[in-house]
Amino acid sequence: MLESGFTVRRSGQRYDCTAVDALVERLVATVERRSVGPDLTVADLRAAQFGTPMFGPGYAVEEVDNFLAEAERLLPARDGVAGQRAVAQSGRPVQGELTKPSFSRVRLREGYARDEVDAFVDRVLATVNGLPVDRPVTAQEILNTRFRTVRLSEGYDATEVDLFVDTTAARLDGMIGQ
Structure with missing residues (x-):
């Protein structure tokens, strides 16, 4: 189903791991219809912004962005x-x-x-x-x-x-x- 498995980088373009993990958890909960708060919407995914860690590891930006673009398809559409x-x-x-x-x-x-x-x-x-x-x-x-x-x-x-x-x-x- 949803496999995030992002590459962890120590330098270059990267996103804060904690923020990305929180969004992915909310995404999975929405797709699996588990109640952990408000359902995630496509607009929420598109508006998501993650900080860049000053020091320390982070997830590869391109991998996270590609994952979120693919994840949009799993969220309920509003055109039915x-x-x-x-x-x-x-x-x-x-x-x-x-x-x-x-x-x-x-x-x-x-x-x-x-x-x-x-x-x-x-x-x-x-x-x-x-x-x-x-x-x-x-x-x-x-x-x-x-x-x-x-x-x-x-x-x-x-x-x-x-x-x-x-x-x-x-x-x-x-x-x-x-």
Whole structure:
């Protein structure tokens, strides 16, 4: 999933390790839906600033910046149907409402068929957000779902889709258990 493993430098361009570790911890908690404070947003990631240690070690700037750019894709997008509905009604997204994720597209390596993933995600979002849906999904159905893999046509990154499926199943299971 999220592997930070940054190179530690004693000189040159580097970020304060403690500040970077705190942001990464908050990012992981947001992605895994653990409550450790307010969820991290894409805007928070883009606005993150880290000091440079005067003396002592720090993380390689380029590695941290690349990691954060990749991590943006794992945070919930605010452009899904549910998110649009919430924004239209209140002027801002509703806290806790699941919005449509933005998966990376892959080609020439194994990915999931986009049409299958999109259709399933739409059903999941409708179920979790309490919208009308022909066939609401269950946590067990989410965990048992398998998507057709593609290699030559454009597909979605399988790791990102699997992470979404796992976190959504846990969320739906938690809703049912309440």
